[in-house]
Amino acid sequence: MTATFVGMPAFPEAARAALADTQLRQNLTHATGTIRAKRASVVGEVAEWEELRLAGAAIKDNTLHRLDEHLLTLEAALVERGAVVHWARDADEACRIVAEVAKSHSIDEVVKVKSMATQEIGLNEVLAEHGIAAWETDLAELIVQLGDDLPSHILVPAIHRNRAEIREIFRDRMGEVGRPAPDDLSDEPAELAGAARLHLRQKFLNAKMAVSGANFAVAETGTLVVVESEGNGRMCLTLPEVLVSVVGIEKLVPTWADLDVFLQLLPRSSTGERMNPYTSTWAGVTPGDGPQEVHVVLLDNGRTRALADEVGRQALRCIRCSACLNVCPVYERTGGHAYGSVYPGPIGAILNPLLKGTGVDEQTDSLPYASTLCGACFEACPVRIDIPEVLVHLRSKVVDAHRDQRPKSEALAMRAAGWAFGDARRLDLAEKVSGVAGRVAGRLSRRSLPGGRSAVSRLPWPGSRWSDARDLPAPPPESFRAWWRRTRGGNEEER
Amino acid sequence: MSAREEILGAVRRALGDADRAEQPVPRGYRDATAPEGVVDLFADRVEHYRATVTRCSADEVEQAVRAALGGAGKVVVPEGLPFHVEGATVDAGLTAKELDAMDAVVTTATAGVAITGTIVLDHGPGQGRRMLSLVPDMHVCVVREDQVVAGVPDAVARLDPVRPQTWISGPSATSDIELNRVEGVHGPRTLNVVVVAPSG
Numbered sequence: 001m002t003a004t005f006v007g008m009p010a011f012p013e014a015a016r017a018a019l020a021d022t023q024l025r026q027n028l029t030h031a032t033g034t035i036r037a038k039r040a041s042v043v044g045e046v047a048e049w050e051e052l053r054l055a056g057a058a059i060k061d062n063t064l065h066r067l068d069e070h071l072l073t074l075e076a077a078l079v080e081r082g083a084v085v086h087w088a089r090d091a092d093e094a095c096r097i098v099a100e101v102a103k104s105h106s107i108d109e110v111v112k113v114k115s116m117a118t119q120e121i122g123l124n125e126v127l128a129e130h131g132i133a134a135w136e137t138d139l140a141e142l143i144v145q146l147g148d149d150l151p152s153h154i155l156v157p158a159i160h161r162n163r164a165e166i167r168e169i170f171r172d173r174m175g176e177v178g179r180p181a182p183d184d185l186s187d188e189p190a191e192l193a194g195a196a197r198l199h200l201r202q203k204f205l206n207a208k209m210a211v212s213g214a215n216f217a218v219a220e221t222g223t224l225v226v227v228e229s230e231g232n233g234r235m236c237l238t239l240p241e242v243l244v245s246v247v248g249i250e251k252l253v254p255t256w257a258d259l260d261v262f263l264q265l266l267p268r269s270s271t272g273e274r275m276n277p278y279t280s281t282w283a284g285v286t287p288g289d290g291p292q293e294v295h296v297v298l299l300d301n302g303r304t305r306a307l308a309d310e311v312g313r314q315a316l317r318c319i320r321c322s323a324c325l326n327v328c329p330v331y332e333r334t335g336g337h338a339y340g341s342v343y344p345g346p347i348g349a350i351l352n353p354l355l356k357g358t359g360v361d362e363q364t365d366s367l368p369y370a371s372t373l374c375g376a377c378f379e380a381c382p383v384r385i386d387i388p389e390v391l392v393h394l395r396s397k398v399v400d401a402h403r404d405q406r407p408k409s410e411a412l413a414m415r416a417a418g419w420a421f422g423d424a425r426r427l428d429l430a431e432k433v434s435g436v437a438g439r440v441a442g443r444l445s446r447r448s449l450p451g452g453r454s455a456v457s458r459l460p461w462p463g464s465r466w467s468d469a470r471d472l473p474a475p476p477p478e479s480f481r482a483w484w485r486r487t488r489g490g491n492e493e494e495r
Numbered sequence: 496m497s498a499r500e501e502i503l504g505a506v507r508r509a510l511g512d513a514d515r516a517e518q519p520v521p522r523g524y525r526d527a528t529a530p531e532g533v534v535d536l537f538a539d540r541v542e543h544y545r546a547t548v549t550r551c552s553a554d555e556v557e558q559a560v561r562a563a564l565g566g567a568g569k570v571v572v573p574e575g576l577p578f579h580v581e582g583a584t585v586d587a588g589l590t591a592k593e594l595d596a597m598d599a600v601v602t603t604a605t606a607g608v609a610i611t612g613t614i615v616l617d618h619g620p621g622q623g624r625r626m627l628s629l630v631p632d633m634h635v636c637v638v639r640e641d642q643v644v645a646g647v648p649d650a651v652a653r654l655d656p657v658r659p660q661t662w663i664s665g666p667s668a669t670s671d672i673e674l675n676r677v678e679g680v681h682g683p684r685t686l687n688v689v690v691v692a693p694s695g
């Protein structure tokens with residue numbers, strides 16, 4: 001029922017398709033621009049922001065360096081407070097655990113709080129195979145699910161849809177799965193939200209089981225934390241009798257007091273608010289309040305692989321705020337789908353290869369190249385993940401993994417460059433070819449780069465392997481070396 | 496081998512001979528000077544989220560709550576509320592569907608955070624079960640001035656992590672449609688906060 005990312009084309013191809021979609025680019029430019037401005041203003045209010053970033057990075061690093069101990073502490077605290085703790089090596093195992101909990105209560109419908117971990121493991125699809133319907137309750141996730149679509153942003157998964165499209169999706173699809181949208185539904189955001197409220201209220205009131213993730217898990221006390229806006233999280237965490245939370249093993253923080261850093265960093269970095277509307281915390285079962293059967297699934301699914309990578313390990317600090325997406329020039333132009341994963345943008349470009357390994361599939365291997373290494377993501381990251389450093393590191397791992405195979409496109413293009421630059425005569429020749437190409441391209445090209453320079457859309461092979469997803473400045477009609485020879489460094493220019 | 500043993504083993508192997516020494520965590524942010532007039536700031540910041548704020552003295556609470564309830568007919572309150580709400584039903588295990596038929600709920604809180612405009616409930620006496628302050632469409636929340644702290648670190652330090660908590664910053668909202676903030680999705684669409692000054 002829900003679309004999946006399996007079999008996505010590699011980033012360059014997917015990006016070219018996305019670049020051709022002007023509606024998508026308009027939605028994205030508007031959305032990322034708005035959120036960047038909001039974030040900048042609330043971050044600017046906090047005098048200790050840089051210190052908080054350092055603290056956030058240090059707490060997460062300390063946790064990761066003793067992750068085995070903290071996991072055991074968390075397990076003990078959860079069990080003491082009445083929760084059932086499960087461990088899942090991979091996606092299949094985690095999905096099976098959730099399905100079995102549902103089946104043990106003969107439950108065929110669950111409500112879900114937006115959670116990256118459950119998307120990562122493809123939970124909805126597996127539950128569907130078991131005859132269990134999983135209803136997404138976050139507004140954007142609902143839009144994605146009803147539209148039979150894929151999420152494109154960590155925080156605002158339907159960022160690629162505008163209000164008119166959302167109205168159509170609601171009118172066409174809500175009735176098939178529950179309370180239909182009102183006949184006179186307009187495309188006013190407040191009315192659209194109202195339709196979602198009525199549609200989902202019915203589901204919340206009848207739900208016996210909910211599935212959530214967690215933004216943080218406090219090892220010392222067994223407290224889980226869900227940060228949200230709409231109240232669908234509160235509904236899921238409070239109304240059903242059974243609650244299953246799927247928690248990546250990197251979500252731990254050692255103590256409750258450590259949250260005083262993250263509850264400042266996360267809302268300001270993600271939605272650009274001083275605080276998100278709702279944050280829920282709970283530790284196991286609270287007698288007489290909320291679900292009386294509480295499960296926690298601790299998920300590996302590649303996290304220990306990422307942990308083993310000395311350079312890449314820092315990616316596990318990520319608190320999924322999505323600030324790096326919103327500042328990324330590549331993301332702003334291609335959108336999230338081109339990354340072919342639930343984790344798009346700069347963090348996705350490093351996290352996917354770290355979780356899955358390099359040299360396994362072409363799509364994942366293409367991701368470390370989906371960046372200009374401009375560094376904006378590091379500046380924005382509340383836990384100071386040096387994404388460019390990890391990208392460069394992963395590129396070398398991808399190249400290593402392919403050393404004995406047919407050379408990769410990037411390697412091929414670079415090798416050709418190396419061959420040309422390696423010899424003055426060949427460079428001369430290459431420059432002449434490119435100068436001609438530049439004059440031709442300059443005449444034919446309708447595209448231009450910011451600043452009004454003309455752009456070449458595609459280079460001839462083997463450069464095409466590199467330029468397929470990039471705008472290149474058109475080569476100048478005369479190369480620097482030719483200009484130097486002709487003018488002696490400008491002394492004889494304009495004679 | 497069990498999944499548990501395998502995962503723990505993989506973690507230990509991954510860390511290998513990594514330097515496990517504790518890095519110092521800078522905590523200077525905890526000593527940041529509190530802004531002037533935290534209660535005023537709190538009221539401002541709560542209103543910024545389009546919640547309403549009423550200030551009153553301890554002996555005016557009942558009137559202020561009545562006014563904050565506006566025209567709400569069916570009102571539910573938790574046990575242990577330290578003041579009286581005329582005509583309200585006291586929650587004694589109402590179902591979610593029964594709560595859905597209520598117009599409004601009145602609770603107290605355990606803390607207010609000035610800088611972020613947040614109220615925190617830990618669902619003790621006077622605050623009720625979590626679903627109580629969630630399902631009705633209007634939430635009137637009474638906060639004492641002495642419960643208001645400056646920032647998030649002050650709040651975290653005084654809260655009990657074992658109790659369930661709900662941090663509330665304005666009414667339910669979404670920015671999922673073209674990033675326009677829209678108040679009112681699943682939680683209470685109206686949040687009215689009554690801030691009570693100490694008597695005398």
Ligand code: SF4
Pocket residue numbers: 269317318319320321322323324325347377380381382383384385
């Ligand atoms: S990498 Fe940093 S900026 Fe990007 S989502 Fe994760 S925490 Fe946020």
